[in-house]
Amino acid sequence: MSQKAKLREYHAAVWDEPVVMEMGGPGRRGLVFREPEKEVSDIVGTAKGLVPRSMYRTDLPNLPELSEQEVQRHYLHLSQETLGMMGISLFGTCTMKYNPRLNEIIASRPEVSETHPLQHQDTLQGTLELIHNFDLILRELSGMDNFAFQAGGGAHAAYTHCCITRAYHKSRGQLEQRNEVITSIQAHPCNPATAAAAGFHVITLPLEEDGYPSVDALRAAVSDRTAALLINNPDDMGIYNPHIADWVEIVHEAGGLCFYDHANFNGVMGKIRARELGFDACMYMLHKTFGAPKGGGGPAVGAYGCTAELAPFLPSPVVTKELSGYGLDYSRPNSVGHIREFWGNVPQVIKAYSWARAMGAVGIERAAEISVIANNYMESRLLKIRGVTKSHPTINGPRMEMTRYSLERLTEETGVTVNDVSNRMVDFGIDAPWLAHHPWLVPEPITPEAGESYSKEDLDYWIDVLAEVVREAYETPEIVKKAPHRQAIPQINGDALDEPEKWAMTWRAYCRKHRNENG
Amino acid sequence: MSGAERDTHPYMPNSAGHAQEEMLKAIGVKDIEALFKQIPPHHRLKSSLQLPDQLSSELELRKHLLSVLSRNSNCEQNLNFLGAGCWQHHVPAICDEIVGRTEFLTNVWGTPSSDHGRNQALFEFCSQLGELLKLDMVGLPVYSYGCAIGHAVRMASRITGRNQVLVPAMIDPERLSVIKNYCEPIDMASHIEVLYIAYDASSGTLDIDDLRSKLSDRVAAVYLEVPNYVGVIESRASDIAQMARACGTETIVGCDPISLGLLSSPVDYGADIVVGPVQPLGIHMNCGGGVSGFIASRDTERYVRQYNTLNISIAETNRSRQYGFGLSCAGQTSYGLREEGRDWTGNSTYLWAIAAAVYMSLAGPLGFREVGELISQQSNYARHRLCEIEGVSSAFDGHIFKEFVLNFDQAGRSVADINSQLRARNVFGGLDLSSYFPELGQSALYCVTELHNKEDIDSLATHLSEVLAS
Incomplete structure (x- = not known):
């Protein structure tokens, strides 16, 4: 070859x-x-x-005893044994992209790293200004009225929406009745899981031949028990649901709220706005779409935006702008309170702001276009490889940013x-x-x-x-x-991983189970 | 230079040259628009995107960011005594170096072979924390201390089939708010009722009689903290755990890992599930963005089967005498079971687990003993020294670690006023508790760590005396 x-x-x-x-x-x-x-x-x-x-404590903890350089070399070696993005990473749904080094340098300065979230707001005017201005950028991209950054990841933003859904229906005296959340089998598992963890029953719609659930299936699922719809679009197959605005209408008519899981935003940045499609709320992942790093699983941010109608329920505090300067509003009687302590992964928000400023409107639109072109280019070559087919092969035409x-x-x-x-x-x-x-x-x-x-x-x-x-x-x-x-190592033998007498999540457990030591 | 060249963006190689045209040609479409035909025209933007000017030049962007951030004032420029769930500790230089490595910073989740180093570092986080806690099961961290408590309470509820939890009335209001969200509003069928254990007004420890009166066979878990929100070390933790056990109730203990060279591991006084913050172990405050939480327990199926966390187990490879690391019990998470999984699992704070692994390797047994002792002695000295000032008293007389509450009622001044004047002297005073805990009057939560020294504490005392005398 x-x-x-x-x-x-x-x-x-x-x-x-x-x-x-x-x-x-x-x-x-x-x-x-x-x-x-x-x-x-x-x-x-x-x-x-x-x-x-x-x-x-009468005994000393049984920790290793190492000199400074030994520790440094050990963990540097481990970093070198991590391939991650050192090569080419096209890890779908996670929108792998360059994480600008400048942002790491800025975030590691004491202006960011050595600030305390409970400092008086007068001493955090710089940070609050960046957060507020980033909120404005996300409002322009989504059409929403307010963003909050407390959620520590995309799943946590879905959970935020479930908490806000509870507060919204409770405020209308309908929470006991509205105990169902609707999602699709193609939605990320965090959507049904956070809904269940928030106390809702979950209705999962199956996909039909077009690659998404049918409008009829949705109509059959909604009722006066519907609390919310949690849905992604385009989905992970790169298929955009052209009926999504109708979906929102159907759920709204039934009295439910609509949450747009915008995990797959990269291909539609600057092309659509969640609010213009009728959604009440949406979520962006700053560690994916907005250039902040993933850290191998966080710290991350699920930026949660919603309409003015839902804004009173947002987690507290929210950043405000007054004539006197930027502030943090904690006195919000209808707020769901905290879904995590403090006000979010501030360094990641600053990195995302920086990325958005570096890109500008023209860069963001261009990035969406390039990612869609690149995906369809890959498709044109990949489908020529023996044994490779695409999902829903009968659906012709281009896919969005992934296939x-x-x-x-x-x-x-x-x-x-x-x-x-x-x-x-x-x-x-x-x-x-x-x-x-x-x-x-x-x-x-x-x-x-x-x-x-x-x-x-x-x-x-x-x-x-x-x-x-x-x-x-x-x-x-x-x-x-x-x-x-x-x-760095060949395949692991996974047999022990799910066997209680063999798995070992700590060295103590390993010594006890595999070396007959008492730890 | 032409406009097209200026349009080329440093983050986007395919914004340059003919890459886009070549790809469009290979796809067989005339223009970019043809690729967006899935989106109905009426779904497209109703008005064009208006964002602030593009700053694609790194040096212009850097100037802009620094200019805005220069309006902050930070805890290195000021003498800081704020803690309350986000604490200013020493961050060893190597912690910063390791978490700044692009390999650890940017990866997502490769195979056990290709991301072997990251998995090993995460296993070493769990292993070392397991030694501090004397527990065999430690999950990968969750978003925060409060989130760890919330998951642990739900674990206990599933384990016992009960739907009440007892929590201290003297608890961080932010942590409490997080817990209440996890426990769900009363309208939900799966609601877990939160009941409060009163505190002893003089010592700040739990009121055992009140606890006894609330314990029943409906209580899934008793939750207590050592040290608690106001720094007090619970002296009867062992009795509390015994009382809980007698009711078939789980004991969940929240502890500060930086205290564990000095204070007992919670398992030694009867804890079933242990939770706590990770941030004290080598992670900057980051304006609250440094927070992270852990969950740990014995390694029995009763507990392990209820974890929502990702878990890394050591495993063998196909080569003899070589370690590998893989996910364990992933099938019980939402990744495996969607809404039937344990709560939910998603992106968390794993980079901070690596920082903490480095910290624990550096500190070792003696480092933990020393830092625990230093914090204990200095915070006690600070409480003693500050209470010598006229009008200042200690709100609680219990044993403390790292944090303590000062009361200013005798001085006839509000904490807000005092802190405002301290700020003008480059001192960040303790957190104002007067609105959270009105029963404490004008009180503030002060935090003293290994970063402070006698001079810093004496300097605070001088400023405070002058402020109160003014």
Whole structure:
């Protein structure tokens, strides 16, 4: 295959790093603290004497003892054993994009990192101004009237909406009656899960042949028990529901609220506004769409925006702008209160603001276009690869910013699964691709999302790697099944992970279960 | 330079040259618009997008951000005594270096092989916290201390099949608000009723008689904190846990991990589930964006099967004597079961778990002992020293760690007024409690950590004396 010559001979760093609990030696120190001044101990006595006897710890914690540099090298090695975005990461639904380094430098300055959320607002005017101005940017993008940033991720924003839904219906004396939330099987699991955790019954609509649930199914599901609709659009298959405005009308007529899970905003930025489609609330993920980093799972932000009608219920405090300056409003009697302490992951909000300013309106619109072009370009090449089909193959026409593919045929013909393919792709310096949430509606799913940050050569490389792995699957499947071969470690043996007598979430548990030690 | 060249954006390689045209050609469409035909025309923007000017030049953007942020005043420029759930501790330089590494900062979630290093770092967070807590089961962190309590209460409710929880009346109002959201309004069928345990007005510890009167076979869990919101160390925690056990009630303890070189692990006084903040372990306050919470317990199915967290287990690889790390019990989360899963699971605060792992490796057993002792002695010294000032008294006489409440009623001055004058002297005074806990009068919650020294405390005393005398 001509493309093979282009593929990199990538190999991950292999440090064979011990677990930190096994490292170091007795008495070594990585961090020392001074003794209190003599006058201090003279007055208060020993620390032991300042603790109720029953609460004093008599033993030292069994932590490793390491010098400063040993700790540094250990964790640097671990960072080097993390491929993540060091190669090409087209992890679908997560909108992988460049996280500008400037923003990390700004956020690590004491103006941000050494501020306390309960400082007097006069001392936080800079931060409050940035947050307020970012709120204005999101209002312009969504058409909503107010944003709050307390939610620590997209799922947490869905939960915020469920809390606000409770408060809204309670304020109308209808909460006991309106105890159902409607979503679709293609919506992220956090939508039904947060609704259930907030106390609602969940109705999940199945997909029909167009790739989304039918208007009739929605009509049959709504009633005077409907509290809210939680829905994403476009979905993870890249299909935009053209009836979404009708959906909102149907739910509104039934008396429910409509929440737009805008996890998949990247392809429609500057193209549609949630409010103009009739939605009452929406959510943006600042760690995805707005250029803030993911941190391997947070700290993240689900920016939650809503209409003026719902704004009184927003978590407290909200940032305000008055003639006298920016403020934090805590006295909001209808607020749901706190869904998390303080007012959000402030550094991430600042990074997202910075990203939005760097992009501007023209850049944001351009990014949406590039991500849609790039996805459809990938599709034009990927569908030519043997064994690759796309979800709902009968639906012709372009998809939005991502497409869900299926490797079912490859699996049938070679026995190589999509998990095997994923394990092999990383050998070429490609971050593991996103497959799909459970349940897998599309067999052997794989969901790349190109975004705007990767060059055409990067996208071609990703496609070439998949083509090569598919070739291997047909010609030498064992190479793929036994992959990876060029990572920090080979495949793990997952047998123990779900067995209570074998799993070990800590070193103590491991020593007890696997080394017969008492920990 | 042409306009097209200026349109090229540093974040977007395909904004340059002919990449877009080449891709459109390969797709077989004439223009970009053709790719958006899924969206009905009447769904498109009703008015064009109006945003502030683009700042694609890094140096202009940097200037702008710094100019706005220069309007902040921070806790390095001022002498800070605010805590209350977000505490100013020393952050070792290596913590910042490691969490600033682009590999850890930007990754999403690869395979156990390709993101092996991140998984190992997360396992080491759980393992080291497990040693501080003497517990075998530690989940990956959740959003915050309050969220950890909320999940733990719901765990206890599922475990016991009961629907009441007892929480201290003296609790952080923000944490309480979070808990109440987790417990759901009374209108919901799955509502968990929150009952409050009164506190002893002189010591600040729990009122045992009040607790006894509220314990019953309807109570899923008793929740207590060591130290509590106002810094008081509960002295009868063991009795409380025994009383709870006698009722078939779970004991959930919230503790500050930076105290655990000095204070007992909650499991030693009877805790079933332990929760707490992660932020004290090597994470900057970040204006509240540094918060993160942990949940831990014994490693039995009774508990582990109820976790909503992602969990990382050590595992073997196909090569002998080599460790790998993979997700454990993921099937019980919302990723596996949607609305049937345990609460919900999503993006959390995993980068902070890595910061905390680094912190615990650096501190080691002796570092935790030293920092615990230093904070204890300095906060006690501060309470003693400040209460020498006329008009200032300690609201509680119980044992304290890190935080304490000063009362200014005798001075006849409001906390708001005092703090305003302190601020003019570059001192951030303690948090005003007068509206949260009116029964405490004009009181403020002061926080003293290892960052302060005697000079700082004496300086606060001088300022406070002068302010009160003015």
